[in-house]
Amino acid sequence: MGKRRVAVVGVGLTKFVRRAQETGPELSHQAVKxxxxxxxxxxxxxxxxxxxTAPDAFxxxxxxxxxxxxxxxxxxxxxxxxxVGGGTxxxxxxxxxxxxxxxxxxxxxxxxxxxxxxxxxxxxGAFLTIFDHTTEQPLKPTLIWIFAxxxxxxxxxxxxxxEDIARVAVKNKANALDHPSAQIAExxxxxxxxxxxxxxxxxHRLDISPASDGAAAMILASEDVAKRLxxxxxxxxxxxxxxxxxxxxTKDLYYPRYVEKAARMAYDMAGIKEPSKEIHIAEPYxxxxxxxxxxxxxxxxCERGQAAQMTADGVTARDGNLPVCPSGGALGVGNPIAATxxxxxxEIYLQLKGEAGKRQVPGxxxxxxxxxxxxxxxxxxxxxxxx
Amino acid sequence: xxxxxxxxxxxxxxxxxGAIPVNYQYTFGIAGDKFFxxxxxxxxxxxxxxxxxxxxxxxPLSYCEQCFAEVTEFVSxxxxxxxxxxxxxxxxxxxxxxVEPHIMGLIRFEGVDGGIIHRVQAGTGGLKLGMKVxxxxxxxxxxxxxxxxxxxxxxx
Amino acid sequence: xxxxxxxVKGLSSQEYEKALKVTWQPDLQYAWDxxxxxxxxxxxxKDGKILxxxxxxxxxIMLPARSFCELCWRPTDEYLxxxxxxxxxxxxICNVNWDASRLKPEEPRHLxxxxxxxxxxxxxxxxxxxxNVDPKDIKIGMKVxxxxxxxxxxxxxxxxxxxxxxx
Numbered sequence: 001m002g003k004r005r006v007a008v009v010g011v012g013l014t015k016f017v018r019r020a021q022e023t024g025p026e027l028s029h030q031a032v033k034x035x036x037x038x039x040x041x042x043x044x045x046x047x048x049x050x051x052x053t054a055p056d057a058f059x060x061x062x063x064x065x066x067x068x069x070x071x072x073x074x075x076x077x078x079x080x081x082x083x084v085g086g087g088t089x090x091x092x093x094x095x096x097x098x099x100x101x102x103x104x105x106x107x108x109x110x111x112x113x114x115x116x117x118x119x120x121x122x123x124x125g126a127f128l129t130i131f132d133h134t135t136e137q138p139l140k141p142t143l144i145w146i147f148a149x150x151x152x153x154x155x156x157x158x159x160x161x162x163e164d165i166a167r168v169a170v171k172n173k174a175n176a177l178d179h180p181s182a183q184i185a186e187x188x189x190x191x192x193x194x195x196x197x198x199x200x201x202x203x204h205r206l207d208i209s210p211a212s213d214g215a216a217a218m219i220l221a222s223e224d225v226a227k228r229l230x231x232x233x234x235x236x237x238x239x240x241x242x243x244x245x246x247x248x249x250t251k252d253l254y255y256p257r258y259v260e261k262a263a264r265m266a267y268d269m270a271g272i273k274e275p276s277k278e279i280h281i282a283e284p285y286x287x288x289x290x291x292x293x294x295x296x297x298x299x300x301x302c303e304r305g306q307a308a309q310m311t312a313d314g315v316t317a318r319d320g321n322l323p324v325c326p327s328g329g330a331l332g333v334g335n336p337i338a339a340t341x342x343x344x345x346x347e348i349y350l351q352l353k354g355e356a357g358k359r360q361v362p363g364x365x366x367x368x369x370x371x372x373x374x375x376x377x378x379x380x381x382x383x384x385x386x387x
Numbered sequence: 388x389x390x391x392x393x394x395x396x397x398x399x400x401x402x403x404x405g406a407i408p409v410n411y412q413y414t415f416g417i418a419g420d421k422f423f424x425x426x427x428x429x430x431x432x433x434x435x436x437x438x439x440x441x442x443x444x445x446x447p448l449s450y451c452e453q454c455f456a457e458v459t460e461f462v463s464x465x466x467x468x469x470x471x472x473x474x475x476x477x478x479x480x481x482x483x484x485x486v487e488p489h490i491m492g493l494i495r496f497e498g499v500d501g502g503i504i505h506r507v508q509a510g511t512g513g514l515k516l517g518m519k520v521x522x523x524x525x526x527x528x529x530x531x532x533x534x535x536x537x538x539x540x541x542x543x
Numbered sequence: 544x545x546x547x548x549x550x551v552k553g554l555s556s557q558e559y560e561k562a563l564k565v566t567w568q569p570d571l572q573y574a575w576d577x578x579x580x581x582x583x584x585x586x587x588x589k590d591g592k593i594l595x596x597x598x599x600x601x602x603x604i605m606l607p608a609r610s611f612c613e614l615c616w617r618p619t620d621e622y623l624x625x626x627x628x629x630x631x632x633x634x635x636i637c638n639v640n641w642d643a644s645r646l647k648p649e650e651p652r653h654l655x656x657x658x659x660x661x662x663x664x665x666x667x668x669x670x671x672x673x674x675n676v677d678p679k680d681i682k683i684g685m686k687v688x689x690x691x692x693x694x695x696x697x698x699x700x701x702x703x704x705x706x707x708x709x710x
Contacts, residue, residue: 013546017553021562022449023416029450030550033457038544043455060411060567070452117559118411120566122643125409133575134403135584135607136670138702140641145655145670148635153657156633156683180549200637200653201678214551245613249657249668250606253633350546357545390610391618392579401582401699407571414554415563423563481570532563 006100007226007233008093008385009107009219010039011346016183016214016334019117024059025071027215028113031339032073035109035217039229046219047105049074051081052092052112054337054374057126060118072111078104086287086374087241087381088112089216089341094239094381096220106222113215114336123211130376147208148200150253150377151290155202157254158305162202166193167311168289169206169331175318176328178358181343183212183334193289209287209330209340216342218349234349238272238369238384240265248376259298259373259380267300270384272367275300279384280365281351282322283344285372286329295371296324298380323361326351341372345383352387418447421461427532430524433461434499443499452500466522467543468494473507473514494520494540506539519543580610583622589699591691592624595663603664625662627689628710632657632668636678652678658687658707674706686710 012034014027022030028051036043051072053064061067065081072079082088082095089112096110116123127143154160167190176185188206196206226233242261245251263275272278284295293307301322302310310316316324327333327347330340348368350356371382394400415423418435422445425433435447439456443464451458473492478484492507492514507514508523521543530536554562577585580596584607587594595604596619598612604625611618634656638646646652654673659666673681674690687707697703 011546013549014551015549015553017551019414019554019556019559020551021414021417021420021554021558022551023414023419026416026418026449027551029455029457033450033455034546034550036455057407057409060409060413060569070448071450073455075452118413120410120412125642128409128641129407131670133405133573134577134581135701137405138700139655139670139672140653141655141670142637142639142641142643144639145635145637145653148637149633149655149657152635152683153633180547183553197638199639200635202635213553247605249632249670250666252666253657355545357547388611388617390579392610394579401577401585402574403577403585403700404572404574406573407569410566410568412564412566414559415565420563533565 003103004101005223006097006220006236007223008236008349009221009226009229009233010035010041011349012038012217013181013343013346014215015181016212016336016339018183018210018212020115020213024061024068024113024115027115027213028068028071028111031215031217032109032111035219039219041107041219043073045107046073046077046109047107048099049077049079049109049111050092050095050099051079052083052088052095052338052342053081054083054085054088054114055126058114058116058119058123058337068113073109084374084379084381086285086337087341087372087379088338088374089343090345090370090372090381090383091241092338092342093218093220093236093345093383094241097236097239100220100222106225108220110218110220110342111215112338112342114338115213116211116336117213144200144203146377147288148203151202151288153253154290154294158308160308162194163190164308164312165290165293166190166207168286168292169193171311171317172286172325172329172331175326175359176332179328179333181214181333182328184210185328185332203288207289209335212334212336214334214336214339216339216346218342218346232353234352235386236383237386238266238270240269240382242380243375244378246376246378248378253377255304256294256298256373256380258378259295259371260300262380262382263299263371266382266384270386272384276302279322279367279369280363281326281348281361281368282324283327283329283347283368283370284324285341285344286325286331287335289331291373292325292329295373299369299371299382318359318361326356326359326361341381344372345370345385348385352385416449418449422447423532426524426536427530430527432464432466432496432522434464434496436460436462445496445499445501445503464496464499468496468502468520470507470514470516470518470520471495471502472516490514492540505537508539508541510542512542578610580608584608585699587624588701588703589697591694591697593627593660594622595625597621597623604662604667606660606663606667606669625660629658629660629687629707631681631683631685631687632659633683634673634681654678654681656707671701671704672706673708675708
């Protein structure tokens with residue numbers, strides 16, 4: 001699949017914060033400028049721009065793509081906004097990949113932005129309309145219901161306790177202490193997580209990532225352009241995406257089959273046959289701690305039900321055999337929805353290049369996977385990067 | 388695929404009512420904050436000025452739309468501009484008729500990209516495209532740092 | 544090139560209060576057409592029944608009632624009522640409202656659940672709430688039955704079922 005090989009040649013990232021003074025376009029500009037500087041390119045070198053951003057309802061701006069356009073460097077260029085809920089941040093580079101692999105562009109700027117602080121009383125309220133307006137909204141659901149329902153089902157399926165899952169929050173929040181963009185990095189213990197406020201059983205406050213503002217950017221280039229720009233291109237060798245049924249209550253929530261399907265698509269393209277052995281480093285989406293485990297299994301990095309044990313055994317620590325979320329993930333760095341997903345792809349890029357600074361995992365990682373998830377428990381988006 | 392049922396009487400279509408109840412607070416951003424604070428504190432308009440290509444912009448931006456350089460310089464342009472276009476509005480955006488129609492104009496400033504859309508007072512003598520207009524601001528102690536600190540534009 | 548420093552500082556809540564802002568309450572109201580299938584589903588609720596739809600090709604009985612089978616990509620063949628009993632697939636005990644505000648200590652906890660309805664295909668669940676039960680006693684796999692509003696209070700809405708309670 002695809003005509004040309006595509007490489008990542010530059011990245012940029014803002015701090016993730018609870019409330020930024022900067023407008024959405026200003027946030028985007030900061031990330032894009034950093035990406036251009038990192039690749040030593042100018043805006044005129046960019047052929048096309050794709051921008052991923054989650055619902056208009058967060059920033060409170062209709063046609064958010066067009067609103068962010070000039071801050072994203074899209075003036076007078078082929079520019080389009082893409083959106084697939086929480087999966088957007090990893091779909092944006094997939095969309096960029098399409099631009100370059102097809103030959104339509106040699107250099108494509110990929111941008112992801114979110115400014116959730118505009119939404120009051122709380123960004124969570126914007127999700128009210130994610131539920132069916134007729135058959136579900138009259139029950140006055142809240143976003144946290146679906147996570148609590150899924151988490152409980154996952155725990156029941158494998159006989160897990162809250163402590164087994166809280167371990168992920170402890171790992172990621174500590175990992176994030178070494179990430180310059182981190183919003184809520186801190187050292188916590190499993191007791192801290194279990195003693196934090198119970199929002200919706202079994203979800204505690206410290207099991208959840210925060211609402212955030214932030215932006216990220218990445219520059220993709222075709223093979224021959226990449227080889228001129230850098231002697232260490234990191235290849236975007238696998239892309240995959242898959243959506244599951246809109247009737248979310250009719251499938252068993254304990255396993256994200258749509259993540260597996262997206263992963264198979266990406267692994268096939270990248271020539272990966274045994275992900276648990278061939279993937280060296282992973283950044284699955286972790287808006288809640290149990291989701292990291294849920295997604296590790298969907299990504300086939302371990303057998304179903306084994307992710308919690310792998311975490312307890314230290315396999316997924318930065319110095320373990322398969323580091324997972326070495327960045328600190330959404331739980332530690334923050335969760336400006338679309339920007340988080342792209343931040344994860346950026347982390348894999350930096351790790352494969354050996355440029356992750358204090359977060360660098362030992363060994364010699366050569367193949368990594370980044371994944372995001374979203375909508376109403378529906379979408380899996382997966383990218384595989386290779387040095 | 389063709390469906391087996393169809394509705395033939397439109398009065399029989401049922402519907403379900405609901406609302407999206409969130410509200411919003413928008414920060415003005417770095418450049419926007421500067422623009423509205425200057426109106427509030429100094430009673431003046433500023434444009435942003437690009438250090439690389441010299442492009443000036445209203446509303447000011449922290450980045451240059453033309454060359455993407457970072458912009459930190461702001462230049463006073465005064466309250467006087469040119470009436471680039473205008474229209475008379477009779478209905479609000481929900482389709483309700485205004486008690487009194489009012490005029491909205493697009494005012495541009497010399498040497499500056501962009502402009503301000505705001506109310507325009509016709510006054511005696513009427514309005515003409517290209518005529519010089521000047522902003523009438525609220526008294527200093529009533530300004531809050533918002534687009535309503537400008538009451539309207541009128542013949543200069 | 545390692546990223547050591549990143550732009551954007553963020554505002555504390557006090558700084559945020561002082562920053563210039565504009566507020567807006569959008570007035571977004573909607574009237575969503577029910578369509579044929581949901582129209583029948585709601586009418587059935589008013590009648591004290593839960594309505595499903597059957598596709599002959601895959602054999603599924605689907606909830607809520609649908610006018611077409613999204614897997615076989617063909618119109619459904621029959622609308623038929625299923626039972627109003629079921630099994631709890633998953634549940635939660637929720638302490639927050641839709642806007643993240645907390646329930647007051649004296650307010651009863653919200654008890655959302657996915658309930659697999661008897662008579663529909665395996666795994667066909669709907670979102671609803673549990674009631675008349677001590678949260679400590681709720682278990683996955685628990686058998687429950689719909690508690691309906693009295694007939695004259697029903698409106699043709701999912702809330703015509705007040706809650707599901709243990710059998």
